Amino acid sequence: MSQTDSPRHLVTRFAPSPTGRLHIGHGYSALQAYDLAKESGGTFLLRIEDTDVTRCRPEFTDGIYEDLRWLGLDWDGLMIQSERFAAYEAALDRLKALGVLYPCFCTRGDIARELAASLHAPHGADGPLYPGTCRHLSETERIERIVRGDPHSWRLDMGDALALTGPLIWHDAIAGDMSVERDALGDLILKGRDRPASYHLAVVVDDAAQGVTDVVRGRDVFPSTHAHRTLQALLDLPVPIYRHHALIVDAEGKRLAKRSAGLSLAELRARGVEGRQLADDLRAGRFPVGISLDAP
Ligand code: GLU
DSSP states (O other): OOGGGSOOOOEEEEOOOSSSOOBHHHHHHHHHHHHHHHTTTOEEEEEEOOOOTTTOOHHHHHHHHHHHHHTTOOOSOEEEGGGOHHHHHHHHHHHHHHTOEEEEOOOHHHHHHHHHHOTTOOEETTEEOOOOGGGGSOHHHHHHHHHTTOOOEEEEOHHHHHHHHOSOEEEETTTEEEEOOTTTTOSOEEEOSSOSSOHHHHHHHHHHHTTOSEEEEEGGGTTHHHHHHHHHHHTTOOOOEEEEEOOEEOTTSOBOOTTOTTOBHHHHHHTTOOHHHHHHHHHTTOOOTTOEEOOO
16 A cells, blocks of 8 residues: 555544533534544544633543543543643734734623614624624724723634635535635634633644544534634644534434533433443434434
8 A cells, every 4th residue: 555545544532621511412422533533543532621711610520531431432642721821822922923813802791782783783603793893993092902901802803814814615524615704703702801712712723732633523613613724724733624413402402501401421320321332322323212413
């Protein structure tokens, strides 16, 4: 076999946030990522996404380890995002130097009022977009307010970013080739007032740092990939292949949340369910009563 024919070494990851106990949907997602790597002798990594310091708790991190092991999943490497704030700050500095970030002084209330007052508030995949209030501030005003100590976040100016990168494509193994859309999420926050790095910034930096070749995750985060691909282009990072899988839903068709009673892996275990059996069932598409995959 020539070098060009050699199979790719797949690196996948499971990247939960320790804001509650994992439910059966997380288990399904972890299994998808694990199996994709292991079927071809690849690497499966775990990443604890705990940049939201106000909501994440160490006991939930311990719960993640316990639940994955119970399902029979072991990981070949571990990254903890709360140990990596310097890497996110460096990425943020690079983006600032490119001129594609702006400070945003709006509170949630400011944004809600602005959206309520505007007749044609733009909508993205996840609801109304940030109306761009602080994008229009002058440089002098920005500096004055920062120097004054006004609390602020940092937003990515998607228009400026795409003007710099030109049109971008990413590939989803299920949905096919996708063109980056500016308004999927709009000008999203990369650094919050109380959060050293947003999910979007940290996930892009760390998928690259961990050498992830294939990102397997639920299709609830599909729209985020437009922003992730943009950040990869701006930061010169490799672009993984994406595989956004169907979500597990309850009898009403609603996707499971960390607070969905009775469906956490810990509760199932306490009820006497056997972890490896549950993993085999999920792999075979057998779900507990009242639970299914959402329609394609
Ligand atoms: N921490 C994110 C979540 O739990 C991970 C999403 C992703 O896999 O990129 O939704």
